Amino acid sequence: MNEVYIAIIIIWSFLFIYSIAGSIDFGAGFWAMFYLKRQETKAASIANRYLSPSWEVTNVFLVLLVIALVGFFPGAAASLGTLMIVPFCLVLFLLIIRSAFMVYSYSVQKYSNMLIVISGITGLLIPALLISILPAAIGGFIETVGDRQYILLNQLFTSPTFYTHIGFGLSTELFLSALLLSDYAREAQIESTFSVYRRNAIVLGPITLAFAVAAIFTLLPEAAWMVENMVNEWLLFSLSLFAFAIGYSALWWPSKKGEIGQPRVAVLLIVAQFGLASFAYGSAHMPYLLYPHLTIYDAFTNETMFYSLFIGYLIGMALLIPAFILFWWLFMKDKRYLRKDLTTDE
Amino acid sequence: MDSVLLARMLFGSSMAFHIIFATLGVGITFMILLAELMRWLRKDEDYGLMAKRWTKGVAILLGVAIPSGTIVGVMLSLLWPGFMEIVGQVIALPFQIEIFAFFLEALFLSIYVYAADRLTPALRLVSVFFVALGATASAVLITDAHAWMNTPRGFTIVDGAVTNVRPLEAVFNPSIYVTAMHVVGTAYMTGAFVIASVAAYKLFRGNLSEREASYHRKGMMFALAIGLIMSIYTAINGHDTAKMLHQYLPVKLAAAEGLFETQDNAPLAIFGTPDSEAGRVIGGLEIPGMLSWLATGTTDGVVKGLYDYPRNEWPPLFVHTLFNMMVGIGFSLIGLAVACWGFWFFFKRKPFPKWLLAGLIASGPLAMIGIETGWIFSCTGRQPWTIYGIQLTSEAATQSGNLGFLFILFITLYAVLLVITALVMRFYFHRNPVSNEWMSSTT
Numbered sequence: 001m002n003e004v005y006i007a008i009i010i011i012w013s014f015l016f017i018y019s020i021a022g023s024i025d026f027g028a029g030f031w032a033m034f035y036l037k038r039q040e041t042k043a044a045s046i047a048n049r050y051l052s053p054s055w056e057v058t059n060v061f062l063v064l065l066v067i068a069l070v071g072f073f074p075g076a077a078a079s080l081g082t083l084m085i086v087p088f089c090l091v092l093f094l095l096i097i098r099s100a101f102m103v104y105s106y107s108v109q110k111y112s113n114m115l116i117v118i119s120g121i122t123g124l125l126i127p128a129l130l131i132s133i134l135p136a137a138i139g140g141f142i143e144t145v146g147d148r149q150y151i152l153l154n155q156l157f158t159s160p161t162f163y164t165h166i167g168f169g170l171s172t173e174l175f176l177s178a179l180l181l182s183d184y185a186r187e188a189q190i191e192s193t194f195s196v197y198r199r200n201a202i203v204l205g206p207i208t209l210a211f212a213v214a215a216i217f218t219l220l221p222e223a224a225w226m227v228e229n230m231v232n233e234w235l236l237f238s239l240s241l242f243a244f245a246i247g248y249s250a251l252w253w254p255s256k257k258g259e260i261g262q263p264r265v266a267v268l269l270i271v272a273q274f275g276l277a278s279f280a281y282g283s284a285h286m287p288y289l290l291y292p293h294l295t296i297y298d299a300f301t302n303e304t305m306f307y308s309l310f311i312g313y314l315i316g317m318a319l320l321i322p323a324f325i326l327f328w329w330l331f332m333k334d335k336r337y338l339r340k341d342l343t344t345d346e
Numbered sequence: 347m348d349s350v351l352l353a354r355m356l357f358g359s360s361m362a363f364h365i366i367f368a369t370l371g372v373g374i375t376f377m378i379l380l381a382e383l384m385r386w387l388r389k390d391e392d393y394g395l396m397a398k399r400w401t402k403g404v405a406i407l408l409g410v411a412i413p414s415g416t417i418v419g420v421m422l423s424l425l426w427p428g429f430m431e432i433v434g435q436v437i438a439l440p441f442q443i444e445i446f447a448f449f450l451e452a453l454f455l456s457i458y459v460y461a462a463d464r465l466t467p468a469l470r471l472v473s474v475f476f477v478a479l480g481a482t483a484s485a486v487l488i489t490d491a492h493a494w495m496n497t498p499r500g501f502t503i504v505d506g507a508v509t510n511v512r513p514l515e516a517v518f519n520p521s522i523y524v525t526a527m528h529v530v531g532t533a534y535m536t537g538a539f540v541i542a543s544v545a546a547y548k549l550f551r552g553n554l555s556e557r558e559a560s561y562h563r564k565g566m567m568f569a570l571a572i573g574l575i576m577s578i579y580t581a582i583n584g585h586d587t588a589k590m591l592h593q594y595l596p597v598k599l600a601a602a603e604g605l606f607e608t609q610d611n612a613p614l615a616i617f618g619t620p621d622s623e624a625g626r627v628i629g630g631l632e633i634p635g636m637l638s639w640l641a642t643g644t645t646d647g648v649v650k651g652l653y654d655y656p657r658n659e660w661p662p663l664f665v666h667t668l669f670n671m672m673v674g675i676g677f678s679l680i681g682l683a684v685a686c687w688g689f690w691f692f693f694k695r696k697p698f699p700k701w702l703l704a705g706l707i708a709s710g711p712l713a714m715i716g717i718e719t720g721w722i723f724s725c726t727g728r729q730p731w732t733i734y735g736i737q738l739t740s741e742a743a744t745q746s747g748n749l750g751f752l753f754i755l756f757i758t759l760y761a762v763l764l765v766i767t768a769l770v771m772r773f774y775f776h777r778n779p780v781s782n783e784w785m786s787s788t789t
């Protein structure tokens with residue numbers, strides 16, 4: 001059944017976009033907090049400048065992901081929803097606090113410090129919760145009693161793979177956002193801020209890689225089936241490693257625009273690396289959504305609905321692309337926005 | 347407490363919270379669009395200033411509308427997995443298209459808010475148009491799913507499995523037109539009255555320079571004009587909505603009106619309490635023949651009563667009160683808007699007396715209560731069905747435990763956010779009164 005695979009690839013691509021956009025968004029919140037008290041750099045302002053117009057759009061990607069999953073795989077909503085209700089609700093809880101306070105801080109300068117701290121902390125907690133769903137979906141931690149399923153929380157919390165996944169999620173988030181912000185600072189021609197974020201990226205890169213490897217190794221005792229499948233994806237994983245090596249080295253390449261480093265190249269290659277690795281991880285997970293109870297075939301919608309959704313996504317995306325380009329140009333490219341006096345608002 | 351009841355409470359209160367911000371998001375962005383248009387037509391900068399200041403308000407409101415919408419969107423899958431399994435197979439399209447409406451609104455809102463100074467006037471108008479379009483479209487699309495729950499079409503159930511799916515038939519189900527028009531109309535109406543409320547409050551407090559007073563009066567009369575048009579429209583279209591119920595969901599209409607016996611010449615009962623033993627509404631005001639006339643167009647039209655249905659298919663009877671509140675508010679607001687405009691013409695633009703301003707201050711919150719009661723009526727009046735005639739609420743609900751804890755968590759959160767949002771709004775507009783804007787633009 002080809003349709004099922006097209007559908008799961010669409011889901012994967014939305015997941016990929018959201019994890020990149022979300023990492024950068026949540027990471028920027030963290031960096032804004034981290035540099036809050038260090039007035040000598042513009043690192044916090046740059047992070048905020050990036051964050052203000054973009055969080056809403058990022059949030060829509062989260063909704064897109066959920067809606068697409070329910071549309072293409074209605075069967076998954078039932079089991080995933082029931083199993084994960086508590087972590088999901090906690091994510092929602094944190095998300096609303098974060099977004100609300102982000103908007104409040106824009107309107108009420110007096111409290112902006114406290115508000116930035118809230119967005120920074122939630123910027124770490126939300127991704128950690130989200131990523132903890134991954135190890136829970138690989139199987140070992142679910143118990144079936146009658147026709148109801150439960151997560152074995154004790155076992156999950158005492159399993160090393162749970163923690164390596166979270167470590168991996170957080171380091172990826174911070175790595176990606178530091179890279180993007182370094183590129184953003186370069187685009188705004190603020191070289192001192194560029195070097196702050198470049199340094200962060202240099203430190204975080206190897207940490208991320210180490211966590212990725214550790215996550216796979218700690219997976220072995222929990223989900224041997226998955227590691228076996230991963231071996232078959234060796235080509236994708238090695239390509240991904242290769243992309244990482246080149247992308248990371250781009251931080252030292254000479255550049256005409258500044259002293260050292262080509263952050264644009266680094267961002268693109270690291271994103272590609274992440275894409276390859278997550279695709280390989282996803283393929284190794286197939287055909288299970290939840291091992292061993294739920295496969296993509298069980299959860300798939302009917303063909304009629306699949307085709308109407310598919311056409312819907314094609315048309316919708318085509319219509320929206322001009323709006324995305326305008327948005328990108330206004331906030332990522334236009335020097336008047338990037339360099340607008342970084343101490344005052346508006 | 348059983349988990350179905352908890353799920354209903356959790357979802358209902360989350361919706362009730364979301365709808366406050368969502369309705370304002372639809373209604374006030376519409377007002378902003380109109381203000382930008384007025385500015386363009388009349389070449390009057392006051393309207394530009396209104397648009398600018400309302401946008402500040404909307405930006406704060408949407409900061410809560412969007413995540414609360416994300417909450418209800420995800421909760422729908424978490425709390426009603428049985429329902430979503432059918433939704434995913436039959437009516438996934440509006441949910442999906444709605445995403446594009448969200449994108450439209452989010453992208454252009456960011457552009458309108460954060461890049462206003464870099465936009466040409468034409469591009470400003472275009473972006474605010476897309477914001478309003480996105481908001482209205484998301485209301486229409488989600489209403490489509492809701493209308494489909496009332497009049498489900500476009501699929502066949504064979505041995506409990508969904509087959510023969512016809513997505514477009516589901517999207518264009520019979521009640522979508524009238525329901526979508528009602529939802530959008532009442533959202534615009536609420537936006538207008540909320541704006542009128544705030545302006546009236548400023549005038550009521552007094553202590554304004556002549557320039558400020560004239561600015562607020564202009565905004566108030568502008569909002570009242572829209573409010574008058576939209577509230578009259580709402581009453582007419584609300585009547586069509588009731589006729590739709592008569593045709594497709596007679597049991598809901600019967601509960602709304604507290605009608606027990608199927609009859610011609612059915613009376614319209616206003617307020618009072620439906621009593622299932624007595625078989626009539628106790629303590630209400632009855633207008634003979636009126637219900638038949640409203641539902642069918644003639645006084646001898648036959649209207650179905652609750653006794654025609656088994657007891658376990660009755661919605662809770664308190665929906666009668668919710669329905670009366672909505673309709674009562676609709677007519678009061680028409681009356682109020684007419685009174686205000688009458689005063690304006692009759693007394694040749696004399697400033698409004700305090701009592702009229704006081705009435706106007708109440709109009710925004712009243713309209714909001716109309717929205718809340720209308721929705722709770724519509725969702726609760728569908729009980730015990732989630733998808734009318736197809737799926738019971740108990741079949742739709744999650745089996746998961748832990749809901750009590752989540753309910754308390756979210757209720758607390760909503761209460762806190764309501765208070766903080768109100769404080770932030772107050773603080774912001776207190777710190778930046780209109781007079782500041784003139785000072786900064788003249789210096």
Ligand code: HDD
Pocket residue numbers: 496525526528529532535536580581582584585587588591598672673675676677713714716717718719720721722723724725727
């Ligand atoms: C400002 C708010 C407001 C006002 C003044 C009115 N309505 Fe309303 N009404 C709504 C806000 C609303 C709503 C919140 O938008 C509902 C809930 C569900 C829906 O589709 O729209 C609704 C639903 C709703 C329904 C049920 C539809 C369903 O269950 O599918 C009926 C029969 C009416 N309305 C009729 C009226 C009438 C006869 C009114 C007389 C003036 C009226 N409404 C005023």
Ligand code: HEM
Pocket residue numbers: 056059060063361364365368369371372408411412413414415416417418419420422447448449451452481484485488489529533
């Ligand atoms: C009729 C009642 C409703 C109206 C008028 C309404 C309207 C809105 C509006 C105007 C927004 C802000 C959009 C934006 O700026 O992006 C919004 C957000 C949202 N609503 Fe509602 N909504 C309603 C009911 C619902 C329901 C029942 C759901 C659940 C299925 C829902 C899901 C959402 C979601 C997921 C968002 C967030 C979108 C984002 O991330 O931007 N809404 N809604």
Ligand code: HEM
Pocket residue numbers: 354355357358359361362365426429488489491492718721722725726728729731732733739742
């Ligand atoms: C926006 C305002 C809304 C409010 C205030 C609202 C309120 C409620 C309430 C109080 C309930 C519980 C009903 C009961 O058990 O007595 C409920 C149930 C429900 N509503 Fe709504 N609702 C709104 C809009 C919508 C929309 C637009 C949809 C369509 C997607 C929707 C879908 C549902 C579903 C699926 C349930 C659960 C199943 C059921 O009880 O039938 N609601 N809502």
